[in-house]
Amino acid sequence: MGDDAAIFRPRPGYETLLTCDWFLEGTHFLLDRHPPHSVGWKCLARATSDLAAMGAKPCCFLLSIALSPAHADSWLDEFLRGLRSAAYRLHCPAAGGDTTRSRRLRISVTAIGECRRGRAVERTGARPGDAIFVSGHLGEAELGLRLIRAGKRPVDARDRRLRKHLYPEPRIELGAWLASNRLATAMMDLSDGLSSDLPRLCEASGVGARIAARQIPGPRLSGENAQKFDGLSLALDGGDDYELLFTVSPRKISQIPPRIGRVSLTPIGQVVGEKGVFVNTGGQQEIVLAKKGWDPFRR
């Protein structure tokens, strides 16, 4: 820090992975609703999730932040505190950055990771017959967002229903384990929702997919939320989960345990040769999956 550029010494036998991600007021967070501590955590979690999705472990990050003088005080302090706790937890220290002035808050994080040469998992390797897996429970981040949007009181960062939305945990250990053991044929993280991301993975691999609605691990809804929200649509269309979506060749399926630590690994369907993503919603019915997830240019 303090120099024009940060020096990074790559380990022999490893390759470097690079990714950058926007985190914008009004688009990715609401200045008046999201605690700055969570914004700090999440902007790094989001960027390192892209590394996890390739099977890489984070090494360091660069922070570009544009803010107004009005934010250069307690907001910034809390933001940096959240960022530092993510950096500590994710073993991903700051290596540099650029600060400038802007009326609205703009954050761009570049994360640098590494994995053993040749072991990075791309999106292109899914083959017909592969099983499709997701980690964790989908839709809980979206549920948290809806509760925050609907709420009138200041957000309570300790509310467990908001945890997945405010403090997502990128699946770094899981991604690295799948990559180093060559278990995933294709992988990506679920940042925009399954209904947007699965078609992307399929397109990159030149394949299609059939998934079963009742196998998708939806949000754990309790009390009135079980009535108020449709678990399946949250799981299909909710963004920001940062779970991993990956495909596994038939002969390796038995090597995927039902959970690693506290994170469940659930088979939700199969890769098929026919293009398109089909959801079996029970019985003989099958619907073509509509992209309803996150797309900044559609809203």
Next chain:
Amino acid sequence: MGDDAAIFRPRPGYETLLTCDWFLEGTHFLLDRHPPHSVGWKCLARATSDLAAMGAKPCCFLLSIALSPAHADSWLDEFLRGLRSAAYRLHCPAAGGDTTRSRRLRISVTAIGECRRGRAVERTGARPGDAIFVSGHLGEAELGLRLIRAGKRPVDARDRRLRKHLYPEPRIELGAWLASNRLATAMMDLSDGLSSDLPRLCEASGVGARIAARQIPGPRLSGENAQKFDGLSLALDGGDDYELLFTVSPRKISQIPPRIGRVSLTPIGQVVGEKGVFVNTGGQQEIVLAKKGWDPFRR
């Protein structure tokens, strides 16, 4: 491109350098005055200049761009054309990026470079007695900006007086040559103006500096501009030059030629032990240099 992260294979014996830079509408460029082709060129030139300042050569870059649908047509096409010509000229291909929506244009470029292990030049190595050098002519970019601001007609990108402002050329070859021959004890690029950047270099090295006003290579002014503009203040306070500022130990000064290719290398003063930066403006007079260069939080 298309995957979550880009894979970069570092060369053995080299270290990787990382830098990121904002390029914002209203702050770094004027949407209604600057040709999009120049914006594309300049955002990459600016980022790679930080690599040149360490003695590194660019390898690839990541582009984060936030724009409104209104720009996602001919503006974007021209911008990308300018960016591509810079990428080609600077040997720095795109490795990835992130696009999102924003009312105002926001660009952040992360540039990745490499240099031989242990050869990167930092800002911290200047020692009393070292000579201070700058490359090229200072203040010409600022002159171009003032002409653009004052002009009423659309900017003519071929106007030679605007060239340094619209299409700056980072001193990559020069930086790499100084670094690989261990000629510079400290180095940085002049992005914010000599009056801001020289004190930064001195502070990082824990030293001061004495420079002579008449040795500073100012802008080449012609015609009415020679009357209208003060060459010294342009050279001291003008930003965006992307020339190199570097220090050389006394026993190596003779190895610095007066020019390399078309780029002049000019000694402008000396590093001193006493803190502060002093400008000799002729005779016995010496003034303490005031920071008047670029600072986004002061304007």
